[in-house]
Amino acid sequence: MKDLAMTEMMTKEDVTAMILSAKKQAGMTWEEIAAKIDMSPVWTHSAAMGMNAFPAEKAKLMVSVMGLPQEAESVLAESPTKIWEQAVPTDPCIYRFYEIVGVYGPTLKALIQEKFGDGIMSAIDFDMSVTRIENPKGDRVKVEMSGKYLGYNSW
């Protein structure tokens, strides 16, 4: 099989590698890339990493902004299968967010129930931003998440 003269399909991993290479060569930031395709930096990075699908017109724009091969357009638009290998992340920057979920998870649940009723915050109809807040005692990272409230159905 490996010897068949078959064109292997381009994968999301291939396109991510191409984006990272082009980004480095162009010296662009994620914020700049996001601005060029008129999306937020969080969503743009996530989709470039292959964790979200580009809407058709954004895929087209991304190919042109980053100088990707034409075949990449349809790959960017494909629905990804979201896989993470580490149930508990080891990178300190990511672990701290895991820790926050461990420590404050029951609190988030209790306050959502107090304010809305029995339900959850959607992680699908969802958006997020990261901002730098200047502070004389040391600047702060601000993360804002917003997701649609979904109430449990009784039937």
Added chain:
Amino acid sequence: MKDLAMTEMMTKEDVTAMILSAKKQAGMTWEEIAAKIDMSPVWTHSAAMGMNAFPAEKAKLMVSVMGLPQEAESVLAESPTKIWEQAVPTDPCIYRFYEIVGVYGPTLKALIQEKFGDGIMSAIDFDMSVTRIENPKGDRVKVEMSGKYLGYNSW
């Protein structure tokens, strides 16, 4: 040993149970309790659950607001050992936040590095809020986190 006439020490679990019972009887919300001790609802719930320590004057206030026995004051002020049993939480409301860390963890890391340099958002010098945002397509849960940026040391 079990027969020794010794006073068993009150634990954080005991005090949490007393708070939940008093809260139910008084019909108070976390927001109301938080207001009475002049702290945020997120922190108040978390500390009441035994996941944070009450500063001395807040412990005193909490005992009086909730009608707890005097012995509870020092227990509220103790440093907790933060333990969660489930590496991957099963409750849907908490799992969604875990999922966000899985899907967007590398994105949070990339944007923090882009905006600050090589480092992390502290989960210790940290605060958080939960708000209800009205929205004609369905109200939204807004979660805002802010933590001090900590840059890696080189030495």
Added chain:
Amino acid sequence: MKDLAMTEMMTKEDVTAMILSAKKQAGMTWEEIAAKIDMSPVWTHSAAMGMNAFPAEKAKLMVSVMGLPQEAESVLAESPTKIWEQAVPTDPCIYRFYEIVGVYGPTLKALIQEKFGDGIMSAIDFDMSVTRIENPKGDRVKVEMSGKYLGYNSW
């Protein structure tokens, strides 16, 4: 602490035990209980097990139908924390459903995307039924699930 003359709060586990006991003594089926509170058998069993919250009027009805103590009413209405101990269930009847998710999970995902776009079936705005289908080669279990389609947000 254990010696304090404090009324321990009734828990969802307590109420589940009372329901199971009352059900056995009354010789009722889940279908009959569900009919009496005018809800579906799947939802009724699940809520009786403490995995869903009873809306206020259903909690009231349940207390009267099963002859539960008054205090149970507010407990039935509380939002549960949904916990399952076994990441991979061992009971053969439950394992078969786990196996179906393992074998057909990627298929469910592919067909949802083909029919709707990039998104998921909600497990919150969700309902389910179980039916017996007569069949000369052996009767069949029919399980029908329906959940609202939620499309991923791009922002």
Added chain:
Amino acid sequence: MKDLAMTEMMTKEDVTAMILSAKKQAGMTWEEIAAKIDMSPVWTHSAAMGMNAFPAEKAKLMVSVMGLPQEAESVLAESPTKIWEQAVPTDPCIYRFYEIVGVYGPTLKALIQEKFGDGIMSAIDFDMSVTRIENPKGDRVKVEMSGKYLGYNSW
């Protein structure tokens, strides 16, 4: 060994890759492919992914419909070893089904026992469909499973 002039055998993974490539080039949906081989979309996708074996005549048809090399026919007909890597799936679309098994597994078991006796729903003599149900509040995903009831043997 790696230098032996031996023909490596075509694997199910190879054939899956060929099917995905052909499907993309032809712009066909799973529903269309399924219709051409006169099987259901769920089964067709699952078998194309290498999670089910094609009956002889269906393997032949599939090779002709998708323009696969002749050698693929016998590979499609082989019994697969069904392996999934993630005991707890991370992709949100698949996870929601895992969550349903976690939350409603005991309920499915209780109702199967109430309607049939002590036994299970077979995951082998089994079929499933996915349908889009229009709904003014948002279209819904309907999943229907049906498996033969198998009663435990006493001996």
Added chain:
Amino acid sequence: MKDLAMTEMMTKEDVTAMILSAKKQAGMTWEEIAAKIDMSPVWTHSAAMGMNAFPAEKAKLMVSVMGLPQEAESVLAESPTKIWEQAVPTDPCIYRFYEIVGVYGPTLKALIQEKFGDGIMSAIDFDMSVTRIENPKGDRVKVEMSGKYLGYNSW
């Protein structure tokens, strides 16, 4: 709640303990108990351990043979939830069977497919026996399992 004058329900664990106690006092073997209720020793032990449900008439017989309280009859007849705590058993006698599945699992699968087609041996419509085979080089344990062949459905 713990103070409510409520009769706690007898559980399968309670009945198992009563059977083991009665068996020890009566000096009976599993083989003798099985003979008295006219079932096989494997099934009888398994059901006495709470891993299988007694058919109504066998439950009645068991209560009379072992001198159990009347309430035990309905408990013996309940469908059990089959739970084992150790994914990999540590007891050497049980581990050896786990090891056989690890070493010979793919072989069992290959030969079932060769003899029957694509399918499995049912673990539900299933029976098993254990026999002592005399052998001059050391007696041997013979384990015979038989389960209905179930072929995968294509639909």
Added chain:
Amino acid sequence: MKDLAMTEMMTKEDVTAMILSAKKQAGMTWEEIAAKIDMSPVWTHSAAMGMNAFPAEKAKLMVSVMGLPQEAESVLAESPTKIWEQAVPTDPCIYRFYEIVGVYGPTLKALIQEKFGDGIMSAIDFDMSVTRIENPKGDRVKVEMSGKYLGYNSW
């Protein structure tokens, strides 16, 4: 190192691949191969998969029966390291045997002790067969295992 002109050693995986390829081309069953080397099908498949070592004369025979390169003879005779990747197997056909060990493991242990004393069934001095039993209600898979009884030593 990778550039050294060194002959890489043939591995058991290599020989297994060669056997599977030769078996497919020759259209032989495991039963036929086993008959040609005068061993049982279970042992033959297992050894061909690299999970058992061929005695010298059987290795020679296997090479000739399957038309393997001469170097394969010594590889077939090597002691394998028996490794399985999945502590809990996912393939349904293999899982059912795992489930039987989970459900009936304590029963197997109890009956071996009743018939032999405190000890185990050897998984080393062991043999097994798989047979098809015709049955009007559906043919059955019969698996027979026999292992030497080993009593625990006291010293």
Added chain:
Amino acid sequence: MKDLAMTEMMTKEDVTAMILSAKKQAGMTWEEIAAKIDMSPVWTHSAAMGMNAFPAEKAKLMVSVMGLPQEAESVLAESPTKIWEQAVPTDPCIYRFYEIVGVYGPTLKALIQEKFGDGIMSAIDFDMSVTRIENPKGDRVKVEMSGKYLGYNSW
């Protein structure tokens, strides 16, 4: 059930606790206890911990040596279910042996095969001793294990 006037059966855990208590009060060492029942210290400790069964006459002797209640005799003679909770032990003294198996396991296997053929050292027909070896550079712990060689069966 908990209120039934039933004599709870004495368990191996109960007897272990009684032995440890009697040993402490009598100020005996394991070596002394072993000498009094004419068994080795390793086996005696292991059986006292409930990890091995006492032969009938040794159980009788143990009851008399340690001053245990009569009921303990039959409990000591029961076949234990050997369970250890930690797949990887944390106690440093036990972990070092686990580490030796990790580091030298493949070596033990290779040398057993070189000296005996394809097989294993039995852990059932097995004995072990622990000795103190005086050494000017620091005394040494000597552990000697001996188990019957068991060769794999080919059939």
Added chain:
Amino acid sequence: MKDLAMTEMMTKEDVTAMILSAKKQAGMTWEEIAAKIDMSPVWTHSAAMGMNAFPAEKAKLMVSVMGLPQEAESVLAESPTKIWEQAVPTDPCIYRFYEIVGVYGPTLKALIQEKFGDGIMSAIDFDMSVTRIENPKGDRVKVEMSGKYLGYNSW
């Protein structure tokens, strides 16, 4: 990078493969190799597998005895990172040693404490041998371990 004309460094895995290949071609046993470098068979095998470092003069000798390339000498002398993949080994020959640690670990600990005090047997200042003991009832594997006693420090 992959295209850089850089010499890849020889690894311990490379040297292990060369030793195994040379050993097979020369038809030597581990005992013979060990004799030629004047070390024990256990240590020699372990170091050849890359689990121990060769002292300088032994590395030199090994290169000459096995006919390895010169570069291998320094590789043999490097400190290895000792990694094993399986927390619970599956190979039956290695598993039996794991089982011994599980069953007799607490016994080894208790006897070391009785003979030496609170401490451990070193797995670093450690040696081991494997011997074949002839026995009319079946030859036995004898494993002798000796490690320096290390007492816990109090400070």
Added chain:
Amino acid sequence: MKDLAMTEMMTKEDVTAMILSAKKQAGMTWEEIAAKIDMSPVWTHSAAMGMNAFPAEKAKLMVSVMGLPQEAESVLAESPTKIWEQAVPTDPCIYRFYEIVGVYGPTLKALIQEKFGDGIMSAIDFDMSVTRIENPKGDRVKVEMSGKYLGYNSW
């Protein structure tokens, strides 16, 4: 058994609870307790938690300093079995040390080998201290560990 008029033995957990209670009532710090028994604070806390054994004279002193019952003396002197439940600790203060081992473990190993040769730092012949270092940019925690170098044995 539970009804036997037997004195239950005092455990290390019991004594730890008594120490914590006495410490709270007396308002002593660990530093003060350590000074009174003339040991370091790290060792004193660890031994009080039941993770180290008190030498005889220190056990005597501890009983007198903390006002413990006489029976506690021998319990403090017993060798503990060191168990921790969480392979990956969740408490942030402890996790940070786990993280340091994850990030810098290979570095610690490389530098120990560079300075000493192939070996390890003993965790048994070991001591540790914690100090507060004043610093205008924020005080620092200083942790100093020292353990005997142990070189691997070749034999």
Added chain:
Amino acid sequence: MKDLAMTEMMTKEDVTAMILSAKKQAGMTWEEIAAKIDMSPVWTHSAAMGMNAFPAEKAKLMVSVMGLPQEAESVLAESPTKIWEQAVPTDPCIYRFYEIVGVYGPTLKALIQEKFGDGIMSAIDFDMSVTRIENPKGDRVKVEMSGKYLGYNSW
């Protein structure tokens, strides 16, 4: 895709391999390399392994000191994602540090709280050294860690 004439990006793994190769050829120690770039040996090794990012001027220096290709400079300066594969390390030298965290973790926490209040030692604003301490009873490894104290925020 794999056939695209695209320059693959140099990774941190590539640069680590180049540094190790250059270090070996030059016969330098980590201490010497660290001195040449005027950083500590611990930090230098860690950054060379790809677990820390080089500040711009240090990356430049490293490239010149080790004779790396120019492209390596920017790679050395990139923020790494810190991943370790083994939740519990198996290498004995690294495991001992893991063991120290397991045994003394609660002690480190208790003493930090006693000296500072409720908080942690930062693993980010952190430094560490390894020293050889001569000692007539055997030289000792000294590890010194220092991290900024971070107090929990109440808000």
